[in-house]
Amino acid sequence: MNRLRVFIELTGEAVIALWQNRLRSLLSVLGIAIGIAAVMTVSAVSSGGKLFVLKELETFGLRSLWVFRDYQDKNPQSRIRDSSGIDSRDLSLLKGACCPAVKRLSPVLLAANRPIVQNGNRYSSAQLKGVDANYTGINNDRLTMGRGFRPADIKGRRPVVLIGETVSQDLYPQSENPVDRDLRIGGRRYQVIGVLEYKSRDLLASIGSEGGEDANNRILLPYTLVQQMNGNQQVSYLQAEAVSIAKAEQAADQLRLTLQRRYRGSYQYTKITLASYLKTVDRILGGITAMGVVAASTALLVGGIGVAGIMSTAVVERIREIGVRMAIGANRRHILFQFLAEAVLISLLGGIAGLLFGFLLGGSLDLLTGFPLMPTLSGVLTGLIVSVLVGLASGYYPARRAAGFLPVEALRRE
Amino acid sequence: MIQMQAIHKSYWRGGAELPVIRGIDLNISAGEFVAIMGPSGSGKSTLMNIIGCLDLADRGEYRLNGERVSGVQFSRLAELRGQTIGFVFQSFNLIANRSALENVALPLLYQGVARDERLDLATQALQRVGMLDRASHQPNQLSGGQQQRVAIARALVNRPSLLIADEPTGALDSRNGDQVLQLFNELHNEGHTLVMVTHDPLIGERADRVIMLHDGVVI
């Protein structure tokens, strides 16, 4: 109990010493604060950036996967076959027992030619996609109004469409609700049954992964109708949802290999999963974060060296005081503790200041860029623990030096 | 109280041994006032530091209250300095920027005494040396004599059984020096064991015993 009290009181002595050298203490606190703030900001930017990218990828449904014919097939005979390699008859097979990792599946058909899309004298350049009733669910599409496709729409080849935000603006006056209104595709009349929610894919569009395609300039219609337009039973590709992100690769392979077996010698198939993009994003952001962390850690290291320097100076300046304290009963552990406590207090104050600074910086970056910066509890704890460790590391050598003197040696110094 | 046998201490200068204490036997009993005298460089301070457990002898045996000091752990030396010995220096050695009261209370901190009790005991000690009215003054606001009296209060605050003073009046003018000596005299009369280095033959006369050092040996 008494021993514990000594160490508590020595912490008080450390506080007094820091206060008596407040300008100097403040400077070294600042050094640590800058380092911690830098580390904080880097980790916040990286977790914020990851969230940002995830949010965009989520517009595809994170469990989405695509399976399509591999046109780069090495077999020259099969390469010349002009077919998508998938047709309606494959669908019921693929929806069956072959592919337990697949939760649901939709054929996707792109119109072979671009028919004119119009409403009176208003025109749209929308891309046409034939899909089935599962598609919007798989693709994480929501409707702002109206309803989605029902199996009966698909089976009955009903002339109904879902339109994107851009299509709605192109074809209908602002004041009008497009639901239940008509539009014409290639002269045929279709009824709008729903409007798809706006999708932001700024990042993906900017890096070209969307192929310049505007996610909001599309019209979905029953794939059976597009087949009719195209005049054949082919399906351009499959989009499916895996039962979980972890099973995405497996689900895609189940579909791909089933097709491969069925068309052995004729076609090869390939797949894309969003899960693999997630890994890529993780890798890229991990790389960027690592570089940032190195830079930020350098700042922290400099701060730590600053504390070590200040503490070494303090030990030299106060060596006589150390001798006096020893002469009146301080043992080596007491001296060691007092100086370590000073270093740790400086660092901890620096850590707290750095965290506050980091929050402010993160907050203002957030406001400026709309880029979400996430300070996490674990980030805050890590910041505090790291600053304590920096204090211990930078204070250890000077404190050891202080504690290592014989009382006479320390008292003799002027 | 103090038993020393064949104590040796050397310093090393540029690879050469410089013997400073060359075989000293010394016995001091409880309650004695012993003055140590001798020319400059004869090893008085070195001997005092060994007695005060601030330094260790190279060879020989030193017993304090029957305990073998040579060879104990550093932490035990610190305990001895904190509990058994009160040391008064020629240059006062108060901690700057701390009040007289805080300076006097500081040794108690290392003994784990609670703050209120520390201040209580420090107040008593300051009163004993007649410095209570300057309790809140910092060292640089005190005269040399006042600083030395505060330092004596600090040496007394742990109620040590042995008081050691290395030329306590060396840095004082004669009037202040006399006051400090008067104080030591009183403390001795109250029963403190007192070992004091001095150049002043008059002090030597007040002591129970004078030990003359010359070139590291008692003559």
Ligand SMILES: Nc1ncnc2c1ncn2[C@@H]1O[C@H](COP(=O)(O)OP(=O)(O)OP(=O)(O)O)[C@@H](O)[C@H]1O
């Ligand atoms: N740290 C040291 N390194 C080397 N030599 C030292 C050291 N300390 C003291 N000495 C030498 O030891 C000898 C005795 O020194 P000490 O301080 O004990 O003498 P003193 O009797 O107290 O002298 P004074 O009356 O001047 O205080 C001197 O020759 C001194 O130069």
Ligand SMILES: [Mg+2]
């Ligand atoms: Mg001396």
